[in-house]
Amino acid sequence: MRATIYWGIGGLVGLLIAAGLGWLLLNPQGLSAYLTDRPEACNNCHVMNPAYEGWFHALHRRAAVCNDCHTPHDFPAKWSVKFLKGIQHVYFYTTYQIPPQIRADAVTRRIVQANCVRCHFNTVSTQTGLLEGERFCFDCHRTVAHGERRSIAFSPLIERR
Amino acid sequence: QIRGPRLEVVRPVTIPEGETNPAVWGLAFPREYQTWLRTKEGRKTLFAGSIPYDKLEEDPRLRILWEGYPFAVEYGEDRGHAYSVEDVLKTKRIQVLAQKRGGSAPGTCWTCKSADVPRLMAEMGPANFYATPFEQLRERIQHPVSCANCHDPKTMAPTIKHVALQEALQKMGKDIHNLSRQELRILTCAQCHVEYYFAKEPKDYLVFPWEKGTRFEDIEAYYNERNFADWVHPSTGVPVVKFQHPEFELYTANSTHYLAGVACADCHMPFVIEGGIKYTSHQAASPWYRMEQACGTCHLDIPFIRKRVEIIQTITKGLQDAAEVALVEAIEALKAIKDNPNADPKLAEEARTLFRKAHMRWDFVSAENSLGFHNPQEAMRLLAESINFARQAQLKAIQALQRPQARVP
Amino acid sequence: QIRGPRLEVVRPVTIPEGETNPAVWGLAFPREYQTWLRTKEGRKTLFAGSIPYDKLEEDPRLRILWEGYPFAVEYGEDRGHAYSVEDVLKTKRIQVLAQKRGGSAPGTCWTCKSADVPRLMAEMGPANFYATPFEQLRERIQHPVSCANCHDPKTMAPTIKHVALQEALQKMGKDIHNLSRQELRILTCAQCHVEYYFAKEPKDYLVFPWEKGTRFEDIEAYYNERNFADWVHPSTGVPVVKFQHPEFELYTANSTHYLAGVACADCHMPFVIEGGIKYTSHQAASPWYRMEQACGTCHLDIPFIRKRVEIIQTITKGLQDAAEVALVEAIEALKAIKDNPNADPKLAEEARTLFRKAHMRWDFVSAENSLGFHNPQEAMRLLAESINFARQAQLKAIQALQRPQARVP
Numbered sequence: 001m002r003a004t005i006y007w008g009i010g011g012l013v014g015l016l017i018a019a020g021l022g023w024l025l026l027n028p029q030g031l032s033a034y035l036t037d038r039p040e041a042c043n044n045c046h047v048m049n050p051a052y053e054g055w056f057h058a059l060h061r062r063a064a065v066c067n068d069c070h071t072p073h074d075f076p077a078k079w080s081v082k083f084l085k086g087i088q089h090v091y092f093y094t095t096y097q098i099p100p101q102i103r104a105d106a107v108t109r110r111i112v113q114a115n116c117v118r119c120h121f122n123t124v125s126t127q128t129g130l131l132e133g134e135r136f137c138f139d140c141h142r143t144v145a146h147g148e149r150r151s152i153a154f155s156p157l158i159e160r161r
Numbered sequence: 162q163i164r165g166p167r168l169e170v171v172r173p174v175t176i177p178e179g180e181t182n183p184a185v186w187g188l189a190f191p192r193e194y195q196t197w198l199r200t201k202e203g204r205k206t207l208f209a210g211s212i213p214y215d216k217l218e219e220d221p222r223l224r225i226l227w228e229g230y231p232f233a234v235e236y237g238e239d240r241g242h243a244y245s246v247e248d249v250l251k252t253k254r255i256q257v258l259a260q261k262r263g264g265s266a267p268g269t270c271w272t273c274k275s276a277d278v279p280r281l282m283a284e285m286g287p288a289n290f291y292a293t294p295f296e297q298l299r300e301r302i303q304h305p306v307s308c309a310n311c312h313d314p315k316t317m318a319p320t321i322k323h324v325a326l327q328e329a330l331q332k333m334g335k336d337i338h339n340l341s342r343q344e345l346r347i348l349t350c351a352q353c354h355v356e357y358y359f360a361k362e363p364k365d366y367l368v369f370p371w372e373k374g375t376r377f378e379d380i381e382a383y384y385n386e387r388n389f390a391d392w393v394h395p396s397t398g399v400p401v402v403k404f405q406h407p408e409f410e411l412y413t414a415n416s417t418h419y420l421a422g423v424a425c426a427d428c429h430m431p432f433v434i435e436g437g438i439k440y441t442s443h444q445a446a447s448p449w450y451r452m453e454q455a456c457g458t459c460h461l462d463i464p465f466i467r468k469r470v471e472i473i474q475t476i477t478k479g480l481q482d483a484a485e486v487a488l489v490e491a492i493e494a495l496k497a498i499k500d501n502p503n504a505d506p507k508l509a510e511e512a513r514t515l516f517r518k519a520h521m522r523w524d525f526v527s528a529e530n531s532l533g534f535h536n537p538q539e540a541m542r543l544l545a546e547s548i549n550f551a552r553q554a555q556l557k558a559i560q561a562l563q564r565p566q567a568r569v570p
Numbered sequence: 571q572i573r574g575p576r577l578e579v580v581r582p583v584t585i586p587e588g589e590t591n592p593a594v595w596g597l598a599f600p601r602e603y604q605t606w607l608r609t610k611e612g613r614k615t616l617f618a619g620s621i622p623y624d625k626l627e628e629d630p631r632l633r634i635l636w637e638g639y640p641f642a643v644e645y646g647e648d649r650g651h652a653y654s655v656e657d658v659l660k661t662k663r664i665q666v667l668a669q670k671r672g673g674s675a676p677g678t679c680w681t682c683k684s685a686d687v688p689r690l691m692a693e694m695g696p697a698n699f700y701a702t703p704f705e706q707l708r709e710r711i712q713h714p715v716s717c718a719n720c721h722d723p724k725t726m727a728p729t730i731k732h733v734a735l736q737e738a739l740q741k742m743g744k745d746i747h748n749l750s751r752q753e754l755r756i757l758t759c760a761q762c763h764v765e766y767y768f769a770k771e772p773k774d775y776l777v778f779p780w781e782k783g784t785r786f787e788d789i790e791a792y793y794n795e796r797n798f799a800d801w802v803h804p805s806t807g808v809p810v811v812k813f814q815h816p817e818f819e820l821y822t823a824n825s826t827h828y829l830a831g832v833a834c835a836d837c838h839m840p841f842v843i844e845g846g847i848k849y850t851s852h853q854a855a856s857p858w859y860r861m862e863q864a865c866g867t868c869h870l871d872i873p874f875i876r877k878r879v880e881i882i883q884t885i886t887k888g889l890q891d892a893a894e895v896a897l898v899e900a901i902e903a904l905k906a907i908k909d910n911p912n913a914d915p916k917l918a919e920e921a922r923t924l925f926r927k928a929h930m931r932w933d934f935v936s937a938e939n940s941l942g943f944h945n946p947q948e949a950m951r952l953l954a955e956s957i958n959f960a961r962q963a964q965l966k967a968i969q970a971l972q973r974p975q976a977r978v979p
């Protein structure tokens with residue numbers, strides 16, 4: 001009985017310490033900010049720079065921040081995605097498994113697609129085909145979200161002739 | 162929610178089953194109808210567009226290359242869907258065909274010209290439809306290429322109504338009932354913008370020569386296997402094939418846009434915005450004068466893109482002309498050995514085989530309507546091969562007349 | 571921090587004026603130096619890469635086409651910048667040149683092979699440098715193509731150090747002191763990856779033949795105007811030109827990427843990120859094994875892009891082989907009329923002129939190192955013309971031996 005209490009307290013303290021350490025460890029990488037919707041939160045990670053850059057100069061900055069497109073908008077879904085993606089990104093980041101090109105995965109694409117439709121429903125409401133998600137809005141609208149060039153090796157130099 | 166709500170097309174008026182009049186469909190879908198009507202508007206582009214002109218006048222070599230075939234009598238620049246009935250009735254090719262076949266042109270010529278065809282096919286059955294004389298079918302044809310050719314009036318989904326395509330796809334083991342939307346945005350066009358021939362049996366039956374595949378080489382093999390020829394070129398005596406508008410075949414042969422998942426409709430029927438509503442422009446025409454819409458969502462810099470199109474088409478035109486010159490010179494050389502007892506038979510035969518290959522490759526590209534743009538690499542490859550074979554045909558023909566000892570390997 | 575990563579050149583160590591040893595520059599810029607060292611790593615790609623092999627073994631036709639010229643003795647696959655000195659010393663072409671010129675190869679061969687060259691040029695003066703025997707310059711050459719070839723040690727900006735390019739640009743009225751950064755990202759490569767020839771006067775002076783422009787036709791006109799030939803092809807007696815690595819000329823001839831503002835360095839020296847620091851990978855090599863970095867900046871779907879590269883190169887290779895076959899057959903025919911009194915002189919002359927045109931066009935493309943990728947349309951156009959001219963040369967040569975009455979137009 002007593003033993004279990006001790007164990008309980010011990011475990012609790014342990015958990016708190018772990019949580020504290022985790023917080024100290026991860027906060028610099030924007031964990032707290034990650035709870036907000038501020039684009040700067042995403043940009044805490046330099047690897048998000050190109051995406052941020054692209055977004056900043058593309059058309060939607062006037063209309064949408066990262067999470068308007070990259071997280072679902074019904075409450076539970078939004079937070080579960082934030083949690084999972086947050087883990088995913090932090091994990092890859094802290095373990096330095098940063099792919100040569102960061103690309104949106106299948107889940108992200110579907111989430112984003114749903115958000116395009118969410119905001120532009122009236123515009124595209126006659127497009128039965130498009131709304132079935134067989135094809136992504138951004139297959140055609142290649143640049144509205146992040147502009148023309150998106151990558152870690154973002155090159156600001158290109159000047160058209 | 163991920164896939165977005167599936168939404169029925171709003172349809173105040175219902176379209177009666179078997180309705181073929183676009184104006185009636187237009188009551189339900191005014192925007193699409195209005196834009197379809199605009200296929201009557203015509204403008205010239207750098208190399209194409211919608212202003213009819215006599216291509217034989219512009220390039221007299223064509224008369225020599227198509228000598229003895231209806232295309233040598235008249236070949237015009239095509240224009241919008243709304244003209245399809247008018248233009249097939251006007252063309253001299255029909256009269257020539259009628260003469261050649263003792264009075265009546267094949268009904269098959271209607272197949273890709275009218276919205277009434279799917280209905281008539283259902284009523285008469287394909288074989289019967291094709292076998293009926295052109296003039297006789299005429300009374301039953303009313304509307305040009307329009308809604309009923311591409312849509313199911315119930316779902317409004319783009320649909321394959323064209324028997325020849327249904328049969329061709331089935332032969333290739335494709336299930337026409339589960340095609341992706343993007344495939345349909347290509348295949349609705351492949352109902353007509355494809356190479357075809359008339360089978361002898363059943364009479365004038367319309368066939369797409371795709372049994373071995375849709376690449377040029379597959380089609381060539383298919384025709385050779387059957388010793389097929391549309392006609393024998395008189396002054397050379399070589400049996401040759403006439404190609405027609407193989408847009409689909411050229412485009413899908415690994416072109417950059419095809420591999421990127423782009424469809425015909427993306428460029429030729431771009432979405433347009435009207436009062437915040439987005440719909441498909443049904444003015445199927447050259448994208449030349451609306452590249453901002455047709456190309457602009459994928460390509461930001463339109464002047465750059467337009468310049469590239471000009472460069473690609475101009476270079477292709479240069480090779481196409483070079484191929485025609487080579488073919489014409491080959492014809493001169495082949496004339497000299499035709500029924501000539503002094504000509505070495507083996508070399509003469511080689512020369513004729515080479516000429517057929519060269520003629521086929523050139524005609525495939527020149528019949529295609531984008532002057533290479535749909536697939537620059539493939540078009541240029543075929544033209545280069547055409548030049549190579551044409552020059553070799555000329556060479557062999559000339560060697561066929563040399564005294565053996567003078568012959569150089 | 572809105573504008574994202576900027577290129578701050580941190581410099582703990584200063585680089586002594588005239589320093590040519592990359593290891594010393596490397597103390598100041600370890601990342602760039604480390605990646606430059608990796609130009610020693612080699613891998614084979616579909617058609618190129620960095621594993622040296624004997625191109626003459628792989629394609630024996632080359633020996634016939636370059637007969638009598640050093641390239642017929644040895645022509646290898648190129649590899650990374652770090653090997654430039656080693657490889658120029660190894661090549662049999664140097665020994666052949668030495669023999670031909672009575673003992674010593676031209677010093678000019680060093681011009682594009684070492685970081686010591688800009689310094690030596692300054693000390694000796696260009697004319698003197700070029701005229702000095704290869705073997706004699708050897709002692710003064712230490713380091714392969716590296717930092718000092720492309721950078722000003724003070725500003726570290728990419729700089730045009732190469733006299734031949736400075737002179738060529740001046741002739742074209744370009745001010746080398748105000749070039750945009752993107753232009754420099756191309757022109758630093760154009761110091762060496764260009765067609766060149768050795769002038770007779772001043773002795774072995776290195777010249778880029780750009781007076782009329784840098785397109786193939788401009789260079790051809792420039793050479794023809796001077797009746798220039800690198801050598802006379804023995805078995806045909808035709809004076810021909812050897813082209814070398816015209817990467818710059820082909821790429822800038824209206825290629826898609828050039829018009830889009832892309833520079834050599836964007837694809838061959840992509841930016842990479844290491845621990846948050848962004849720098850230029852100095853492993854100038856085929857992008858094949860790092861298309862994610864090299865192409866991913868602009869292209870999302872790398873498997874698609876790689877497939878297109880394969881298609882473009884495979885098609886170009888096909889035409890290049892066809893051109894070689896045509897040229898070899900033309901050579902056979904031209905042999906028969908060489909110093910042959912029975913050959914019609916006018917036709918023989920026409921045949922030789924056509925052969926020169928065909929040979930030039932083929933060699934231009936085959937000497938270029940991207941197998942068409944840098945500019946697919948232009949490469950295919952030149953190969954198609956080469957085939958056309960080669961076949962006509964063969965034809966005229968054969969006709970030159972026919973008895974007049976048998977001749978067909």
Ligand SMILES: [Ca+2]
Binds near residue numbers: 209210238239240
């Ligand atoms: Ca037209």
Ligand SMILES: [Ca+2]
Binds near residue numbers: 619621647
């Ligand atoms: Ca190489």
